[in-house]
Amino acid sequence: MDSDLLSADAAVERRDEVVAAVREHAGELARSLARLDAGEYGRRSFRVGEGEWTVKYEDGGLDFLRFEGKAGLDVYVVSTKRDPEPEPLARAMEHYGGLVASFNEYVESMRGTLDAVSTAFPEPASTSDIVGERDRIVSEIRDVADRMAGELHRYDGGDYGSFASRVAGTRWELKYAEGRASYLRAGDVYLVGQYGPPSAPDVRQHAPDVPLFVEAYNDHVRELSESLATVEF
Template sequence: MTDGLDAEIEDAAAVATRRDELAARVRTHAGQMARELAVLQGGDYGQETFDTDGGTWTLKYEAGDVQYLRFEPNSGAETYVVSSKQPPEPGPLETAMADYEAFVDAFNDHIDSFDGLLAETPDEFPPIASTAELVAERDRIVERIRDVANAMACELHRYDGEYGTYATTVSGRRWELKWEGDVASYLRVGGSDGTYLLSQYGPASAPDVRRLADDVPAFVDAFNDHVDDLEADLSRVSFDEQ
């Protein structure tokens, strides 16, 4: 009677090697299909499902390469033929590979279904209306506002220091002018979340300029009244020489 300890153990290395080689070839081949899908669908990631007589294949791709290829047979457990984890077991891989050619045919049919899709799509379009005149007029008005704001900044610099802000209310909206030296840094209307009629980042939109430009004279009048009040205050100061 033998205890079996002398029985020869089959070497699984050859099967594992064949499995790994086959899985690597499938990854490369499925990667080509993934790149085709990425080009077709116009994105860096996505997935597509393909039905065959043997089951359902799902190809998911990311960054133009295959992320996984999953086979769900009509009966039995699903198999990740390609995945970011361990390779599939030899048995399920063999089952999947028996249907792999049908999967490739289904993939090719999917790609072929788009042939001629854009043949009748127009590639000539109406001319685009130009905003050149509108922008030029917007810039002309904004430049006049900037000249006025810089003149105000110059006076404020002379009286109130190197930099600061002057604010008043016009038509129920807060107008705020910030100056640095003799230059207006910005002219903002409507508080901290308002519209920058002037700023270092560029002019306001044409609709905003149209909406606010009518109140610029009132803003200037308020500033002049402010200066007049300052002059009146200074006129009351006396210096009697002893």
């Protein structure tokens, strides 16, 4: 019990210095990888003579640096969980220069990759005439929807209401507020709404059925008129 204990402070201090230096250097390597791969998360392995290094990056920075070598050597040189033991760290660092050389070869292999890629793109076709016609049709649909909404508002007497009918196998619904159409929906497609016009294909599909919905509305009004005709005083 009288034997003196050797302090591990020097070894730990040196280990921490090495890990900090590698973290900074490999961090730059990881950031370069993230930029090359155009991603925030990923990993890449680099073969060296005596093993393989794996660089994992996250949020564009180094997540871990791992070396797997011969004789069962498997050490996380940089990790978010724990620092490596000095002896495996020392063995791994013998091959760190190989990692840098392999990484540099990878970067060099990327040079010239895009040299033959042309940026002389064809002119995109204009959609202005299609959009203009779409907007014209939607404007006319909104006009008839507003007129139906006004009539329903006048008849029902309330500020809010709706009218729905099945047209060509699809449920249509007109919802109004204060005499104007809030929306006109055919299935899941809003032909009239608050969040922009529908797509041209949706208009092409459903616009031909608008007259059928108006006819359903007219039938509804006729039924209301006939029901009142039976009232006697």
